[in-house]
Amino acid sequence: MGKLKNGVYWHVKFFVKEHRCCDSGNYNIDFKRVSSYVIGELFARKVIDPKHIIRPKDIVFEMKDLHGITLSYNKVYRSKDRALHKACGDPSESFKMLSIFFYMLEQSNPRTTTKIETDSQTGLLMDSWHLGLM
Secondary structure, three states, X not given: OEEOOOOOEEOOOOOOOOOOOOOOOOEOOOOOOOOHHHHHHHHHHXXXXXXXXXXXXXXXXXXXXXXXXXXOHHHXXXXXXXXXXXXXXXXXXXXXXXXXXXXXXXXXXXOOEEEEEEEOOOEEEEEEEEOOOO
């Protein structure tokens, strides 16, 4: 007899040692335990390598080959976003740091010019900089 977290009691009526259910090891799209968060954690180190671009199709093939899991494109797309967020941080935080980066660039290189154009609706329109070498 056991007790679940919500206080409901349960007990085992009978136990079958040999299972007859089919378990092929491959899970389909309805396998709910594989979240985009977990997949994002798996691919976080891979997405920061600028020499190797990870496409959603790459994630689909790797998850199928290594883990036998078929994923929807939507879940893979969310997983890639989570991996990028974990590896690179929040894009809005990076945008806030852009003006600080440009300021430090101008301080380090006196002939450098920087410019950030923004739009009140969407945020960043364009940033440009010209590195003035000494």
